[in-house]
Amino acid sequence: MSLQAEFQVIIMAGGKGSRMPEITSGKPKCLLPVGQKPLIWFPLNNLHLCGFTECIIVVLDNQKHEVQSTVDKFNLGIKAEYFSIPSNEDLGTADSLRLLHDKLHSDVLVLPCDLITNTDLNSALDIFRTHNATITSLFMKPQQPDAVLVPGPKPKHKPERDLVGIDVQTSRLVFLASLSDFETDVSIPLGLMKKHPHIKMYSTLVDSHVYVMRNWVIGYLKNEEKISTLKGEFLPHIVRKQLAKVPQKVEEANASIVDSHHSDDIFSFAKEDDMKLLVREMSAFNDHAGDSNPTYHGDCIRCFAHITDADEFGVRVNTLPVYCSVNNKIIENWSKIVPNEPLVLKNPKADIKSTQVDDKCVIWEGAKLKEKTSFKESIIGSGVEVNSFSRVFNTILMKNVVVKERVALENCIVSDGAIIGTGTQLKSCLVGSHYNVPDQSQHCNEVLTDVAQLMEF
């Protein structure tokens, strides 16, 4: 008999990066460079620090090869298994879990590929363990906003905000909704207040999309095919289900009728072990004080939340502003976020002839920086070539970008394989992958990309 792992870890890397299509159109989102590493390295490193040795990475089938070849080089001691999902269907996170159903035998820890944090995941896992929770999610205190210049035209989207209600005494997650769902009033049933007489409602927390879930939840998702995403649909649903009454059991003679009637009911999945219930009933432990209700109010569905400390770092890199800001901060926060690996600003395998590279630049391996070039606060990806008399300020150059001579780039993001023509000046621009910027161009606050790629907008 092989030992079953307590948790199976799933990293969701099958997103299309639809909130920042300008830079993810030609590249898997999880491979965007952040500091000296691709994005997905950060959650993997976090898992490594927590002691995990295995994980399943969900990828789009057309990106599997690229992701796999990058991740396999990380050498973090985590055995990754890849699970590809069709890229032509728009599948959500819950859909992915549904497809993975057969492989999941333990409780599940789901992480997004775009999470950069130094929070110890064990804190969320421990709440899950302590309370035998159905689902535990990790919320992050918002980072101090910084005035970061975002390249490209002014963003149209307002940031999404959630309204998160957490019972102060027990850490139960009791309310979850998107703030934009409310027009004038937020309506809360009085019954919720009676059950949880002190609820803190947070409106600025960032959902890390880290979820720890009981195995039966996967079975329920398998059954409920209409639920497509965890965050948007499943979580609010199950949070509200905590309040719902458990349908009464009916006498033996008719039990089978009712079972067939309620077989898709969430409570038939959530049923707890009789022995555990008995132990709970006989134990002196109660999760709350102040009323005479039983432990957990007798709920079989229990959602919990853990909020990171204010001084912990935690962001989800899913929009352009966050991507820009995290690249600004990553160098100074590196030792905090990645205590186990030193920051390497200039990769020894890079060919740096330039004398003007300030110490806020990160140069990846295989980059070629010619003489008489100047770099400030920039990230230069692998295989990038920057020719003489060019300057690159506050800019991200991804893989294999070629910058010709006498180019001035300021506050730009240039995607894979783009070529910047001679004498070009770009300020606050986004350059799509493999796009050729003609010689002598001048642009400001624009998105430069092939028309075909623009379709994604």
Next chain:
Amino acid sequence: MYNKNEIIHKGNIVQAVVVADEFEDKFIPITNEVPMSLLPLLNKPLLDYTLEFLYLGGVEETFLFCCSQVDMIKEYIRKSIEASAAWSLNMKIHILVSESCRSFGDCLRDLDAKGLLRGDFILLEPGVVSNINLRPILKKHKEVVKKDKGAVITIVYQKAGVGQIGRSAEDDIVVAVDHNNRVLYHKKTRLLEDKRIKLPVEIFLLSDEVSMLHNLKDAHIAVCSSSVLPIFSDNFDFQTRDDFIKGLLMNEEIMGSTIYLHLIRGSQYGGAVTNWQNYQAVSWELKDRWAYPLVPSLKENNLLKDNVIGNGTIVPHDANISRCVIGNNVVLGKNINLEDSFIMSNCKLEDNVTINLSVIGNSCTIRKGSKIIENTVLGNGVNIDQNTILKNQLIQATKPDFCEKEDILGQYAFRLKPDEDEDEILQKLPRLHNMKESIETSDDGFSDSDDENLSYTQSPVLDDTKLFFTEVIDSLTRGFEDDLQCDNLILEINSSRYAYNISVKEVNFNVIKAILHMYLRQPTGQRYFSQLLSYFSPILKNYIRNESAMQDCLQAIEDVAITNEELKENWIVFILNWFYNENYLSEESISNWGRNLDQSAKFSVQVKPFLKWLEEADEEE
């Protein structure tokens, strides 16, 4: 060097305002003769606790605002000072009289006109019993005012779990505060529509963290800035403190005034006597020393098990008394039964009297064998004749202005009938708790409508017929549980029918189906089933009227039988038999239906014996 603080301190002595009257007649008929503030609480006037609390809390000057029976209060204060009550040593008391005031708000407006208060002051609503140290709260209020110029009032609440007896349903409240404890939302739960709390979304947009509190008990204490009184004067429609809070929250921009909350925890106790339920709760909490150092005086009381007995009262051995407070010099006869009741001084209870969950005023006489139960309140000096039974009534000794003959119970006993519009208030009046029974297990909340809201992913959208069907089931279940008239149920069903635009055929089909389904949900047993069917017989009669309705009915039976295969075989025979015997279904219709059945189906095999029997019976005839 001299102490600077002391000088400042002397310039600002701590002032308190006590409004001594409640204006809602909650304690009639007892308060017809005695002002509410002199109501005995464990055989000591309520006011005494309030003043001692203020004195212990650090107040140096108190304004006592009285509107009725002022002489009695004046006399009491004079006597207390003569007897050098503890609070009289270091605290000045001014009695302010204004008999024209009709509300709490009127009192404050009057106070504003008198211009007696200078700085911050403590404001007490009537009936406060507490041991809170007020100085730190005053200090905190001053600090808040420094940061927020608009802060005018800090209201004091005690943390108390849901279901504590000290929390009366009247004062049950939900408050939302931000991280500075500024009040953003404040609403009594009894005023909520359909038991949902509706908070303006701006609250959440403006502050990152909002605490929603429902674990609160109102201490009826507030720290006010001097601007509170002018605000009352400017808004003559503010009658109560709640009006004031509501007004400030609604018009915050206009008035620029903000409200803060102070939560007391731990050993500090805040309570108030605002109705009989609170009166009972505060009595027990005082007895159990929750409000230490305010405790029942042992000089004046004897504790006998769970009762408090006044001086000069002798409890006979055969008396059965539990959870009661009995005043001074009460004469008790033989074989007396008292439970959860309050009996004030100088009463006389003769043999075999039973009193349960009731309040008996001063100097009442209750003759042999009387029973006074369920929230009856006797005013002072009432005489109850032998073997009278009083249940949930208000009795006073003097004849009210309008009094019908039936309300005269004796020379000194008149039933007090509330005015029509007061009737509601009286019904809502919180009553004494039966301490033996567990406290309300109210069903708030997670109503089915909630559940429906959740169901966005649960089941496919129901079509109208299905909705109609579920509604019928709901109506019938409720009707059966609450024992409602079937005629009303028929009305309900018909209105659902029009709401969903359902054809007659479908109505018949669904109603029968619903009744049969109810059987499936309930514990089994054919006896029970006949009971259910007989109960609904008016409904059956109403819907099964003609041949085609009979066919619908049979269809429904067939449908239920086929979809629930686990049913025992004889079930269907039993049903058919019952419908046939009760003349809902004619022989003809059954045999017609039987002929059209698919002969090979399991169902028809089950029905066969019955059909056969029917035929034979026919032939025999």
